[in-house]
Amino acid sequence: MSNDLSRVLSRAVQPSVDVPPFWRIRPPGAPEPDGGVRIVLEAGPGFGDGAHETTQLCLQAMAAAPRAASARMLDFGSGSGVLSIGAARLGLSVDAVEIDAAAIEHAAHNAGLNGVASSIRVHRTLDALQGPYALVVANILRPVLLSFAPALVSRLAANGTLVLSGLLSTDVPEIIARYSALLGGRRPTVHERGEWRAVVFWAPRAP
């Protein structure tokens, strides 16, 4: 992803991007889209302008996930805040986690542009965050997904949805094995866009 990341970071202008089934990502000041759920993003240092397949896979999975009013979402590796803002626009209360200070500021700015700052809290680490989260989304590199598997699964609610993106097809078997073992043998669905894959698990019911 590093070449793509450089490309995104060097982009000076936020593109307008439509992601099925209803997401409309727009720069500030763009005309109101005709329907859909709008996410306003200013170009900046945080990854995630909506044009990358890994982000789009997350947005599609989020649209398909069951949603209860004021359910909680954990956005691990929040970058520009695009996924957090999308979740907040759907009515979820969001905890975002991001290690990069510039991306944290960028996400906070974007949250303000969308009028959802009060629904999103951005943290530097997962440590102080307690589940359960009805929706956990992580668009992040494979080694980080592997290392944080217990931390993410332990914060997932019974019947919650876990979305893991940022994967190539060759990464998928190892990711499924690691997470399935922590989720009582659950099997995920695998979604693809170009060379990129996302794995979506539904957590088992509580006993």
Ligand SMILES: C[S@@+](CC[C@H](N)C(=O)[O-])C[C@H]1O[C@@H](n2cnc3c(N)ncnc32)[C@H](O)[C@@H]1O
């Ligand atoms: C591929 S970007 C995803 C951004 C956005 N969520 C999206 O879907 O477009 C991954 C983000 O994870 C952040 N990150 C990497 N390792 C992390 C860690 N251990 N904890 C928190 N954030 C991390 C990176 O700084 C980067 O902003």
